[in-house]
Amino acid sequence: MDILNIFINLVPITLLQGVIYGFVALGIMIPFRILSFPDLTAEGSFPLGGSVAAAAIAAGMHSVTATLLALLAGFLAGCATALIHLKLRLNTLLCGIIVLTMLFSVNIRIMGKPNQPIFAQDNLFDILLGDYARVLPLQIALIAGLLAATAILLLLFFKTEFGTAMRAVGANPLMARAQGISIWRHTILGIGLAGSLCAVGGALLAQNQSFADVNMGFGVLLNGLAAVIVGETLVGRDTLPRQLLAPAVGAIAYYQAISLALALGLEPSDLKFLTGAFVLLMLAIPSMKGQRQPVKMRA
């Protein structure tokens, strides 16, 4: 019964984690699934978002503006990765590694130190929830609402001419070019969009825990990828709405699974291995069955 009790006690906090990381999962799904551009930049744009938001709030900036600033910073980080790939024709994964490594230094420069507490300042929760800012269910509802609104906006975006063109670039670049679609423009903006989602996730986490740390991104890519895979297993990815629902649902489910693992007595430090093993297994099953490649890359 102890295990169950521990798990139930963890539910609210892991739900909150789940919805915050839902933004990151969305930001990881877009490069991997829509743009066929396997990308690791999330590992750098997530702490970048946290660092920018924390530094800006610590400097006295309004938390909404600070969050938007983080969004912009993440956008630029994504653009950088996409530009390096397009300009130098390097493997997308390598471009992401270069950018995320460089961002480590950038993040410390932004904060002026490896971490930035913002306990004293009003954050997004204080401003939007007022006196109820410390009520966990309300925090969850707030972020869940933001996440749902983001997913719906993305769904609408991907149905516009611009969004459809972006999907075509990921699905078939040769055809996209022949239809007059610029591979450069749509790739850069798409990876930028993904970067801004990851950065918003970082900004929300930093404000929720009232500090940002330069190491807060470690392992976030694999967590996000695991969340995407879990979500796709649960809701599928056949249609655009499902493909966009999957990361959000997956992130929530993934963090519940993590909390179960903790309740069962595993050390937090064991989780990276488990997550890696899980992702590996999920990627291995399709290729062992001889099905299509689980992660598509551009030709």
Next chain:
Amino acid sequence: MLTATGLRKTFNAGTTNARIALDGVSLSLDEGDFAVIIGGNGAGKSTFLNSVAGEVTVDEGTLAIAGRDVTALPTHRRAGLVSRVFQDPLAGSAGPMTIEENMALASRRGLPSRLRFALGGKRRETYRQMLRVFGLGLENRLTHKVELLSGGQRQSLALAMAILTTPKLLLLDEHCAALDPKTAETVMQATLAAVENQRLTALMVTHNMQHAIDYGNRLVMMMDGRVVFEARGDDKKNLTIEQLVERFHLVDDKMLLA
């Protein structure tokens, strides 16, 4: 409508693998011309077509389409003038997207993509009508993903997309070669009908000598990156496969077997 002057292209220039693909190709098409290009493997047909489309940048020479110099323009900036059907039926459409989404993209070929919904109620009927021509039932499957279609269906869709908005120049890159004979015939007939009805200027590469003689008003033969023979009008109609083979000692078995 198309003016190609002195096109030259060498792949892997400056290395031991250097290969001259285009060795001074000049070709001029008038409005309404339907030119068929034949030639053996490595003759430069595909490189020529790719250079017109923009996928290959030429080393020398100039290209103008509908009076516009496009020599330096990348593929996507020529798309307003040129449309193309590839040999590979998978190449012309986006598999994970629906038929109507693909058609919507084609309806905006060469135009800037806007932040407006790509699909609207009125357009569906246009798409239906265009797809009905093929008699493949595609008109009832607008919301199906393209990757679920057969090769022939997908190539028919690619053709419908290429002519949805009338191009200044239609490029057909052996677009029936990968299809079964019956489907190939359907797609070819639909192609001919579209060229006729929309008075298209077209450039078709083929390995099929009979097609080259039967279709179009101009025949262009390439060899070793050069245009070696041209025929038009009655001269073209009176050609026979034997004459072509004999005269140019074409012993490319792929052409004979086609």
